[in-house]
Amino acid sequence: MNRSELVFLYDIAYANPNGDPLDENKPRIDEDVELNIVTDVRLKRTIRDYLHDFKGQGIFVKEIEDENGNIQDAKLRAMDYLIDENGEKVDITDKNLSLSQIKRIMYDNILKECVDVRLFGGTIPLEIKKKGKSSITLTGPVQFRFGRSMHKVEMKHIKGTGAFASSAGKQQKTFREEYILPYSLISFYGAINENAAKKTLMTEEDESLLVEGIWNGTKNLITRSKFGQMPRLLLKVTYSDANYFIGDLDKKIKIEHDLEDDKKLRSVDELQIDVSQLIIALKSDLDKIESISVKFDPAVKFKDSVPIEVDLVEHLVENGLPATKLTI
Amino acid sequence: MIDKVVVFDIWGDYGYFRRGYTTTSTISYPFPSRTTLAGIVSGILGYDRDSYYDLFGPKNSAFALQIINPIKKMRINLNLIDTKTGFILSDNKGQRTQLPAEFLKDVKYRICLWLDDDSIMDELFTYLSNHKSVYTPYLGISDCLANIKLVKNSFIEPEELLATKEDIKVHSIVPTDKAKIKIEPGKKYGAVKSPSFINAERIVKEFQEFYYEENGDTMLIVDGRYHSIGDMNVIFF
Numbered sequence: 001m002n003r004s005e006l007v008f009l010y011d012i013a014y015a016n017p018n019g020d021p022l023d024e025n026k027p028r029i030d031e032d033v034e035l036n037i038v039t040d041v042r043l044k045r046t047i048r049d050y051l052h053d054f055k056g057q058g059i060f061v062k063e064i065e066d067e068n069g070n071i072q073d074a075k076l077r078a079m080d081y082l083i084d085e086n087g088e089k090v091d092i093t094d095k096n097l098s099l100s101q102i103k104r105i106m107y108d109n110i111l112k113e114c115v116d117v118r119l120f121g122g123t124i125p126l127e128i129k130k131k132g133k134s135s136i137t138l139t140g141p142v143q144f145r146f147g148r149s150m151h152k153v154e155m156k157h158i159k160g161t162g163a164f165a166s167s168a169g170k171q172q173k174t175f176r177e178e179y180i181l182p183y184s185l186i187s188f189y190g191a192i193n194e195n196a197a198k199k200t201l202m203t204e205e206d207e208s209l210l211v212e213g214i215w216n217g218t219k220n221l222i223t224r225s226k227f228g229q230m231p232r233l234l235l236k237v238t239y240s241d242a243n244y245f246i247g248d249l250d251k252k253i254k255i256e257h258d259l260e261d262d263k264k265l266r267s268v269d270e271l272q273i274d275v276s277q278l279i280i281a282l283k284s285d286l287d288k289i290e291s292i293s294v295k296f297d298p299a300v301k302f303k304d305s306v307p308i309e310v311d312l313v314e315h316l317v318e319n320g321l322p323a324t325k326l327t328i
Numbered sequence: 329m330i331d332k333v334v335v336f337d338i339w340g341d342y343g344y345f346r347r348g349y350t351t352t353s354t355i356s357y358p359f360p361s362r363t364t365l366a367g368i369v370s371g372i373l374g375y376d377r378d379s380y381y382d383l384f385g386p387k388n389s390a391f392a393l394q395i396i397n398p399i400k401k402m403r404i405n406l407n408l409i410d411t412k413t414g415f416i417l418s419d420n421k422g423q424r425t426q427l428p429a430e431f432l433k434d435v436k437y438r439i440c441l442w443l444d445d446d447s448i449m450d451e452l453f454t455y456l457s458n459h460k461s462v463y464t465p466y467l468g469i470s471d472c473l474a475n476i477k478l479v480k481n482s483f484i485e486p487e488e489l490l491a492t493k494e495d496i497k498v499h500s501i502v503p504t505d506k507a508k509i510k511i512e513p514g515k516k517y518g519a520v521k522s523p524s525f526i527n528a529e530r531i532v533k534e535f536q537e538f539y540y541e542e543n544g545d546t547m548l549i550v551d552g553r554y555h556s557i558g559d560m561n562v563i564f565f
Contacts, residue, residue: 021426022405040471143470193464243460247475
């Protein structure tokens, strides 16, 4: 596996991409610059949920109930992975088994079973009676920065009535209020580190799952607050030169529109994506790039640097770049 | 003897250098501590966790740090899984824990580093001059991915000087035990104590205190030793 950098653009209309739990679940906004922020944890959750629900992948960070309907804690969750080669539960009271041996068994099983730990790493607490406490800490090869909107946004406050009363005996339905963004085109930057991948045993197949999870997970996340999310552009640059990276690829993609104010943006049709800076950067590092894979939504319009009749992949190829369509 | 230094910049959209032992849980230092700087350099070089502490001891290494972008803070409320009660993802009250965390934004620092080991200095220089890093660099936590760039295309030989009568303009943060500063009007000063040395068990052995100027402006020192590196004056720690 080689070093890769990712840029992912998606948008959301009349919804809340990532609520702030300590601020009335308002969309997160950096007030100084009026940009919408989405935490990397939100994107990772999207990917995890997709890989678990649609691809049947094992996920460490998920909710599991015990026989009494209580939700497992992390230490108990780690115990799920204390099984030997024959699938039998390891007896933790066995005197011949040290804490470090138990840790090793769990470590191996978790990495074997859980794609999210192979991708994003994790800290797994262990506490075993009489043997002490320990933890497994793994830095994930895949990391994302907080996502940010590519334009200024404005928040709207929406009120409505709920379908039910707040408690029995009430005559009226509850009121419901929420904060939404009329439009936000969010840009995420991420990196895949091949050296960290060796430690978590992340494979090429995991990388494909990740890419699929980013795109399809975003598209399939149809909860009420996320309805209307659409993936728009996913770009993966893979380097042939070991340990090399361009960095800040997201900063080289910009948007333009004819509206007087960013805040009037309401749809992807009203803007064009400008990739000219990106192409300059990629061309100047052509000798260090192995491949560029691109997926974009046909609704996206690029600035006139990419003629309308030519698609982005063709345009990159015309510029001498090793670009291909990303198949998901 | 600080005979040659490598100078590089590190920057990113966000940074989070968490302070331990505060009454409010998640405050960030305004700049990375010496232990964090050692971690960043070791990440570039690809050293394993817990393998590099001896390399950055008080005798065989020295750092200087300049704040380039003004220190700007923002609060990001994190919705964490309360691992004391579980790795929980439902909306059950009490199963998640919300944490207001103070992040730095639009962060940029210039870092000068001297290491006694010439071969490691050469290796680091080669990595930086080719814009390579074994592990992905980040500012404090892996959510704050960073970019790096070598500032000068050669090692720089610093000149050690003594500030006695004149006030000397210093571009780096100032360790409080190395020099006295003279307060100038219009500047925003701060003092912060952060961990400098840890042992193999990651227990802090020594803290150091620094004066800094919030906007990354220069400070005047009236007494103390400093180094001149090209067009800037710094104090190593």
